[in-house]
Amino acid sequence: MSGRRRIPEATVARLPVYQRILEELLRSGTTTVSSELLASAAQVNAAKVRKDLSLLGSFGTRGAGYDAAFLIEQIDRRLGLDRIWPVVIAGIGNLGRALARSHGFAARNFRVAALLDSDPAIIGERVDDVVVRHPDDLPLIAEEAPLAIGVITTPASAAQRVADLMLGAGLRSILNFAPRVLEVPQGVLLRYVDLSIELQVMSFYLSRQAEEAGEDLMPVIRSIGLSPGSPE
Amino acid sequence: MSGRRRIPEATVARLPVYQRILEELLRSGTTTVSSELLASAAQVNAAKVRKDLSLLGSFGTRGAGYDAAFLIEQIDRRLGLDRIWPVVIAGIGNLGRALARSHGFAARNFRVAALLDSDPAIIGERVDDVVVRHPDDLPLIAEEAPLAIGVITTPASAAQRVADLMLGAGLRSILNFAPRVLEVPQGVLLRYVDLSIELQVMSFYLSRQAEEAGEDLMPVIRSIGLSPGSPE
DNA sequence: GTGTGTGAACTTGTTCACAGCG
DNA sequence: CGCTGTGAACAAGTTCACACAC
Numbered sequence: 001m002s003g004r005r006r007i008p009e010a011t012v013a014r015l016p017v018y019q020r021i022l023e024e025l026l027r028s029g030t031t032t033v034s035s036e037l038l039a040s041a042a043q044v045n046a047a048k049v050r051k052d053l054s055l056l057g058s059f060g061t062r063g064a065g066y067d068a069a070f071l072i073e074q075i076d077r078r079l080g081l082d083r084i085w086p087v088v089i090a091g092i093g094n095l096g097r098a099l100a101r102s103h104g105f106a107a108r109n110f111r112v113a114a115l116l117d118s119d120p121a122i123i124g125e126r127v128d129d130v131v132v133r134h135p136d137d138l139p140l141i142a143e144e145a146p147l148a149i150g151v152i153t154t155p156a157s158a159a160q161r162v163a164d165l166m167l168g169a170g171l172r173s174i175l176n177f178a179p180r181v182l183e184v185p186q187g188v189l190l191r192y193v194d195l196s197i198e199l200q201v202m203s204f205y206l207s208r209q210a211e212e213a214g215e216d217l218m219p220v221i222r223s224i225g226l227s228p229g230s231p232e
Numbered sequence: 233m234s235g236r237r238r239i240p241e242a243t244v245a246r247l248p249v250y251q252r253i254l255e256e257l258l259r260s261g262t263t264t265v266s267s268e269l270l271a272s273a274a275q276v277n278a279a280k281v282r283k284d285l286s287l288l289g290s291f292g293t294r295g296a297g298y299d300a301a302f303l304i305e306q307i308d309r310r311l312g313l314d315r316i317w318p319v320v321i322a323g324i325g326n327l328g329r330a331l332a333r334s335h336g337f338a339a340r341n342f343r344v345a346a347l348l349d350s351d352p353a354i355i356g357e358r359v360d361d362v363v364v365r366h367p368d369d370l371p372l373i374a375e376e377a378p379l380a381i382g383v384i385t386t387p388a389s390a391a392q393r394v395a396d397l398m399l400g401a402g403l404r405s406i407l408n409f410a411p412r413v414l415e416v417p418q419g420v421l422l423r424y425v426d427l428s429i430e431l432q433v434m435s436f437y438l439s440r441q442a443e444e445a446g447e448d449l450m451p452v453i454r455s456i457g458l459s460p461g462s463p464e
Numbered sequence: 465g466t467g468t469g470t471g472a473a474c475t476t477g478t479t480c481a482c483a484g485c486g
Numbered sequence: 487c488g489c490t491g492t493g494a495a496c497a498a499g500t501t502c503a504c505a506c507a508c
Contacts, residue, residue: 207312
């Protein structure tokens with residue numbers, strides 16, 4: 001019935017999780033899935049799954065459940081994964097290399113379109129057929145072919161500089177793996193992926209668990225990452 | 233006035249961000265900071281910062297702001313960062329190596345206590361003085377010295393097996409970097425850090441931006457990661 | 465019967481606006 | 487006067503519970 005409602009931020013964050021579960025189920029031969037099953041795998045409650053999915057449209061069959069393959073397609077479409085997004089990765093150290101080669105990209109229509117590093121020893125190197133170039137070439141590279149998303153895997157000290165270059169080249173979406181707070185203008189989509197921040201959140205729950213010492217069952221965080229701010 | 237109230241999940245997720253900003257300010261010579269300044273760096277609104285901080289206690293000075301060094305100390309204490317948490321990393325490929333050597337650990341009282349990999353070519357290798365051992369040794373390792381947090385950086389195919397080993401060795405907190413949904417029993421703290429999921433969320437906002445084509449200013453996600461589930 | 469889709473109740477989180485302290 | 491701390495108003499997100507489609 002709904003099909004065109006605005007999808008809440010919280011739901012958007014969960015859709016990729018459902019995607020992954022659906023793909024694993026499909027690979028294991030399941031074709032139909034109930035909200036209950038999806039919910040238990042995603043560690044959320046079934047009503048939430050149904051509400052989330054109903055925002056995409058009425059794709060379930062009452063009495064049966066959802067068709068996994070069809071649902072994947074619908075979620076893909078709604079997440080904008082039915083088109084290719086070119087990505088540029090800056091900082092080709094261990095982490096950048098790991099990401100560049102990871103299946104996170106290829107599997108889902110993200111294409112590693114460019115690699116950047118300022119170390120002359122690394123410039124010119126090929127990682128899966130993409131040549132590493134100097135960050136200062138970014139404006140040129142962006143002209144050659146459009147870029148949609150910038151990924152920063154440089155050391156903290158270089159992160160802001162690289163971010164500025166990306167913004168200058170017209171990028172408006174940045175995924176930052178460097179342990180550094182970045183300043184970007186209004187309207188830029190900026191997300192942080194950060195080991196240290198994740199660990200600190202874990203530490204909080206660990207120490208609370210220690211305090212309450214089994215008295216209360218630990219507040220299970222069945223979550224993916226964390227979510228501070230929303231629009232100011 | 234409050235000092236002992238239960239801290240909401242949303243606030244816990246933001247505290248490490250404030251931490252990082254405070255540290256950067258301190259390094260640049262600032263000693264006192266207003267909620268307004270913190271807010272603009274964290275890209276949230278000032279009332280939120282004040283409410284978050286007031287949950288820790290009344291540590292600000294009216295008319296002046298907060299003392300950065302003191303505030304860092306208070307947040308540390310509340311996040312449980314005033315003690316050392318031993319971490320075990322499983323999967324010593326590019327990503328595992330990058331994490332093991334990253335400052336995310338040392339900087340904030342997390343100690344890399346053990347490294348695991350099942351590849352005989354890697355077992356025995358030292359990464360910053362920690363010897364890589366076989367995952368099957370985990371029960372022994374856990375007996376030698378307590379472990380608090382498990383980090384999974386294996387390929388997806390090995391992730392569940394390693395998680396089971398960690399659970400078997402008594403670990404109750406897992407940080408999963410492998411692109412795989414894990415099954416864990418109730419009460420285990422499980423968090424995912426996932427490139428592909430982050431990219432998919434970005435894709436959603438990018439394609440919405442494309443649709444709305446500048447009509448409405450893009451919903452700026454000034455956030456760190458994402459937050460699906462809360463306790464069921 | 466079985467499991468979806470969804471209003472309505474509820475809970476959590478955010479923002480406002482201002483009293484009150486330094 | 488400036489900036490914190492916080493009740494009270496508001497908004498977002500979750501869960502319940504049940505009608506209804508298959």
